[in-house]
Amino acid sequence: MKNVKNKISHKLIAVGIVTIAIVGVFSYFITKSNQRTYILKVEHYAHQLSEMIKSSTKSDMLFYRRQRVHDIIDTIGQQEGIEKVRIFNKEGIIIYSSDKNDAGTMVDKRAEACYGCHTADQPLERLSISERTRIFKLENKVRSLGIINPIYNEPACWQADCHIHSQEQKVLGVLDVSMSLAEVDRLTRENQTIVILFTLAAMVIISVFLWYFFKRLITRPVQRIVAATNAVASGNLSYRIEVKRNDELGLLGNSFNEMTRNLAEAQTQLYHSDKLASIGRLAAGVAHEINNPLTGVLTYSSFLLKRSKDDPEMKSDLEVIVRETKRCRDIVKDLLDFARPISAAKKSANINDVIERALNIVANQLNFRNIAVQKQYADTLPDVNIDEGQLQQVFINLLVNAADAIGDDGGEIAIHTRTVQFQGKNYVQVDVTDNGCGIAKENIPKIFEPFYSTKDHKGIGLGLSVVWGIIDKHQGTISVESEPNKGSTFTIKLPISQGAVSTDKGK
Numbered sequence: 001m002k003n004v005k006n007k008i009s010h011k012l013i014a015v016g017i018v019t020i021a022i023v024g025v026f027s028y029f030i031t032k033s034n035q036r037t038y039i040l041k042v043e044h045y046a047h048q049l050s051e052m053i054k055s056s057t058k059s060d061m062l063f064y065r066r067q068r069v070h071d072i073i074d075t076i077g078q079q080e081g082i083e084k085v086r087i088f089n090k091e092g093i094i095i096y097s098s099d100k101n102d103a104g105t106m107v108d109k110r111a112e113a114c115y116g117c118h119t120a121d122q123p124l125e126r127l128s129i130s131e132r133t134r135i136f137k138l139e140n141k142v143r144s145l146g147i148i149n150p151i152y153n154e155p156a157c158w159q160a161d162c163h164i165h166s167q168e169q170k171v172l173g174v175l176d177v178s179m180s181l182a183e184v185d186r187l188t189r190e191n192q193t194i195v196i197l198f199t200l201a202a203m204v205i206i207s208v209f210l211w212y213f214f215k216r217l218i219t220r221p222v223q224r225i226v227a228a229t230n231a232v233a234s235g236n237l238s239y240r241i242e243v244k245r246n247d248e249l250g251l252l253g254n255s256f257n258e259m260t261r262n263l264a265e266a267q268t269q270l271y272h273s274d275k276l277a278s279i280g281r282l283a284a285g286v287a288h289e290i291n292n293p294l295t296g297v298l299t300y301s302s303f304l305l306k307r308s309k310d311d312p313e314m315k316s317d318l319e320v321i322v323r324e325t326k327r328c329r330d331i332v333k334d335l336l337d338f339a340r341p342i343s344a345a346k347k348s349a350n351i352n353d354v355i356e357r358a359l360n361i362v363a364n365q366l367n368f369r370n371i372a373v374q375k376q377y378a379d380t381l382p383d384v385n386i387d388e389g390q391l392q393q394v395f396i397n398l399l400v401n402a403a404d405a406i407g408d409d410g411g412e413i414a415i416h417t418r419t420v421q422f423q424g425k426n427y428v429q430v431d432v433t434d435n436g437c438g439i440a441k442e443n444i445p446k447i448f449e450p451f452y453s454t455k456d457h458k459g460i461g462l463g464l465s466v467v468w469g470i471i472d473k474h475q476g477t478i479s480v481e482s483e484p485n486k487g488s489t490f491t492i493k494l495p496i497s498q499g500a501v502s503t504d505k506g507k
Helices: 008-062 066-077 182-233 248-306 312-339 351-368 388-406 441-446 463-473
Strands: 082-088 094-097 133-137 143-152 171-180 347-349 371-376 380-382 384-386 411-422 425-434 477-483 487-495 502-504
Touching: 008 066, 008 133, 008 143, 008 171, 008 182, 066 082, 066 094, 143 182, 182 248, 248 312, 347 351, 347 388, 351 371, 351 384, 351 388, 351 411, 351 425, 371 388, 380 411, 380 425, 384 388, 384 487, 388 411, 388 425, 388 463, 388 487, 441 477, 463 477
Parallel strands: 371 411
Antiparallel strands: 082 094, 082 171, 133 143, 143 171, 347 384, 380 502, 411 425, 425 487, 477 487
């Protein structure tokens, strides 16, 4: 893990940086939005104040009561947050002002950012509220918001005897209200401080959370999986990952445990297969060595048997010797055939015919045990390329095993043939089913192993091994399904010969 250049933690840092950048951008826009909201509120208040001043001074200005206008402007101009209240004409000369020093002077359009409301140094006649609002700084470096409110020429103005304004003049003057933005700037700075602190806190919390999240939920599980793979790589197939979660990493842990279990089973089977192969080679060698002495024993015992006609007791003993010696010879022959199987003399044949010949051989044994045979042959069955003698031996073994499983109390064997598709190829399938004692689940994987028998002392465990070898040599498959006390079904699949013709062999 230490040598990994592109660690997940490095990628986590990149994710954290992107997250922090996003939070920072949102914080910036939130601050700007709050500042704009404060300014809009001040702008709205200034506009309402200017409208109130126009309404309050309208009558006094109409009757030219200058002192009352001054009093109103002075009173309002002294309110907190209001810097100046002024009235100036279209040329920019200040007529009234809450600051006595401004009366009669020309407004500094450049200093107060008034140029935004003018075109070619001429005041506009109709402006929206946003166009009549300006923000500027004077000598005190404090920002101010100024809003102008045109005083329009009304009929009461140009019809009065005391006024000299003509009817064509649309704007008589401008009311200008300047308000300090010091409070707005203070609130903005406080808000910026809060947002910055919030952003920093969010960055720290997000970073800690991401670090903890990845360390606990990703880094540690990945480290455990890496340690497990290293343990398996060193040969410890019993290593297991403790899984306590149901997410993708939990699924990965379960898959790893399942994989190691399968590897352990495969290794066990490999060891077992190698062991069986060694035992098989040893047994084949022993069988070959004892074959010649058995032949000598059988020859001399048979010779003595012919000469013991007058001695019944000796004749009986010799018959036992001959019978058991032949049995030993057959066992050795089966063992040698399994260890070094002869090449099959294959030809196209109908499997129904082979099964019938096998049934004829074991018919007496089945009848003696009151075992009925139910045959369900396919009416038209393609030929298969087989060694008829070897396949006949396969079905004899299966039928004898089925009879032994049923016992002497009677039962039933069912034989079913048909064509099937398996792994994209066409096969002839034969099912041999009995209602005997069945096979325990844990024993099913062992029944095709040499010298394994479920018949205790009654069998030597080579019958199904020979069957498996013959079927495998014919590129076929054999499988079994069984349940204790209910019976077993052996299924054989043999590939159909290319160009084989279906023949009517139903029985």
